[in-house]
Amino acid sequence: MALYYDRKIMLDEFNRPKELFMYLPHDGCTRNEYFEWKAEAEEFGHKEGCLFYNLGCRGPLTHAPCNKILWNRISSKTRAGMPCIGCTEFNFPLRENYFDTIEKYGNTRRSAFRGFKKDIHYDFWSSKNFKKRKSFQKIRRYSVAMAKVEKRILNRVEGDIELKLIWEKGKIKDAFIIAPNFRGFEFILENKPLLDALVITPRVCGICGHAHLIATTNALENLYRENGYEIEVSQKAQLIRNITLSCEIIQNHIRWFYLFVIPDFLKFNTDLKEFYPIKGEKWRKAVYYSSKIVKVIAIFGGQWPHTSYSIPGGVMCEPTQMELMEAISIIDSVLEYFENDIIGMNIIDYLLI
Amino acid sequence: MKTLLWLQGLTCSGNTQSLLNAENPYIYEIFSKINLLYHPSLSIDNNLDEIIDKILNQKISLNFLIVEGAITKNKNFCKIGDYSIADLVNKLKDKAEYIIAVGNCAVHGNLPANYRENKDVCGLQFKFEEKKDYYLLILKLSLDIL
Numbered sequence: 269m270a271l272y273y274d275r276k277i278m279l280d281e282f283n284r285p286k287e288l289f290m291y292l293p294h295d296g297c298t299r300n301e302y303f304e305w306k307a308e309a310e311e312f313g314h315k316e317g318c319l320f321y322n323l324g325c326r327g328p329l330t331h332a333p334c335n336k337i338l339w340n341r342i343s344s345k346t347r348a349g350m351p352c353i354g355c356t357e358f359n360f361p362l363r364e365n366y367f368d369t370i371e372k373y374g375n376t377r378r379s380a381f382r383g384f385k386k387d388i389h390y391d392f393w394s395s396k397n398f399k400k401r402k403s404f405q406k407i408r409r410y411s412v413a414m415a416k417v418e419k420r421i422l423n424r425v426e427g428d429i430e431l432k433l434i435w436e437k438g439k440i441k442d443a444f445i446i447a448p449n450f451r452g453f454e455f456i457l458e459n460k461p462l463l464d465a466l467v468i469t470p471r472v473c474g475i476c477g478h479a480h481l482i483a484t485t486n487a488l489e490n491l492y493r494e495n496g497y498e499i500e501v502s503q504k505a506q507l508i509r510n511i512t513l514s515c516e517i518i519q520n521h522i523r524w525f526y527l528f529v530i531p532d533f534l535k536f537n538t539d540l541k542e543f544y545p546i547k548g549e550k551w552r553k554a555v556y557y558s559s560k561i562v563k564v565i566a567i568f569g570g571q572w573p574h575t576s577y578s579i580p581g582g583v584m585c586e587p588t589q590m591e592l593m594e595a596i597s598i599i600d601s602v603l604e605y606f607e608n609d610i611i612g613m614n615i616i617d618y619l620l621i
Numbered sequence: 622m623k624t625l626l627w628l629q630g631l632t633c634s635g636n637t638q639s640l641l642n643a644e645n646p647y648i649y650e651i652f653s654k655i656n657l658l659y660h661p662s663l664s665i666d667n668n669l670d671e672i673i674d675k676i677l678n679q680k681i682s683l684n685f686l687i688v689e690g691a692i693t694k695n696k697n698f699c700k701i702g703d704y705s706i707a708d709l710v711n712k713l714k715d716k717a718e719y720i721i722a723v724g725n726c727a728v729h730g731n732l733p734a735n736y737r738e739n740k741d742v743c744g745l746q747f748k749f750e751e752k753k754d755y756y757l758l759i760l761k762l763s764l765d766i767l
Binding site for chain 1: 631632633634635636637638639641642644647648649652653657662663664665691696697698699700725728729730731732733734735736737738739746747
């Protein structure tokens with residue numbers, strides 16, 4: 269927007285805007301005093317203590333304004349209780365052991381499951397086996413013969429998708445949705461320390477990243493249990509996980525309907541003016557409330573998308589009464605929107621149908 | 622009215638979601654001032670090809686080109702219509718007044734660049750810390766929202 273008004277923007281050596289990247293997440297961190305006095309946090313889930321010495325916080329080594337300009341003025345990772353993982357730095361994907369400070373490398377977490385190295389899907393995708401599979405050959409045959417691409421670019425979510433239709437005697441015989449984007453997360457995860465999956469997997473998707481986080485946490489907990497570790501998740505942690513996951517699902521539903529589905533119907537019915545992207549009143553309201561509900565995730569997890577605040581055994585946050593009240597009031601206002609604008613009736617009556 | 626074109630490479634759409642979450646200005650306030658030519662998630666029509674032709678023939682001027690996600694030449698990994706994301710960026714880079722890379726993927730390559738099988742994944746100007754000017758001689762601005 270500054271460029272729109274022809275303002276000048278100062279850049280740093282990485283060509284990033286200086287006024288944002290001159291800060292460290294350490295500046296403005298509420299745990300600064302603990303850093304000064306080396307009051308260390310030994311485990312996750314406390315409001316007090318510095319996360320730098322034991323838990324791998326990169327706040328003093330990363331350039332980002334996270335603690336100066338909070339995520340939508342709500343919270344930041346370190347305020348919620350999650351150590352900074354340095355996700356704005358160039359070396360972010362090159363590092364390992366995000367939740368350990370360097371001196372602590374090589375502890376049990378890393379060596380516990382040496383045998384668990386390869387992803388089970390590896391054999392499926394590796395070239396020889398994959399090409400032998402019949403279904404793959406079938407797809408290839410189709411795509412070589414009589415394929416007629418009906419639509420090249422289907423927009424909406426995560427890169428552009430193609431629709432391929434196989435025609436036979438004027439009828440559609442088979443149809444394929446082709447997603448030509450491949451990032452290889454399965455392979456990136458190979459041989460990484462176990463807990464790094466909590467940081468890497470949510471980045472599969474910016475829309476449903478939190479669901480990936482919860483799934484990863486559950487998978488890791490199962491893995492620990494199968495290997496003889498006792499893991500108990502407290503009721504508080506389980507409740508917080510359920511609340512944040514539900515909030516993301518609500519956000520997904522509102523955006524799915526108003527932003528991704530309805531625009532395609534506008535081509536057939538031009539009367540639906542209030543649903544038009546950007547101009548339409550209902551579209552604007554949907555964006556407003558779907559953005560509002562994810563603030564609940566930010567209260568518990570620091571930010572949305574791509575927080576990693578849920579770990580095997582619990583969550584990293586310790587919400588105060590005030591934060592809980594804020595979350596409740598956000599949920600109430602979104603509930604009101606749901607009653608008035610989506611179902612048009614009281615929620616209790618709706619559930620009794 | 623200034624114009625904006627949003628392209629997605631190897632991405633998780635996280636920056637688009639962050640844009641939808643933006644407050645003061647809200648997304649609809651931004652795009653009531655700036656003409657959004659095409660955005661993969663927000664546009665009604667799938668007319669990217671037409672818009673690119675118009676820009677190349679100088680029928681419409683392009684003020685802001687925003688790139689989200691990592692860049693690759695390999696069409697097996699990222700394909701938009703008939704082009705790879707690198708082709709599109711190469712075509713448009715001389716036409717745009719400002720080119721803005723949003724997110725760590727578009728700036729440094731991030732996790733997609735960590736995938737060993739496809740070596741040419743990188744950001745617009747950097748692959749991790751190496752500056753190689755892969756696609757742009759002078760990157761006018763790169764901005765990290767997340």
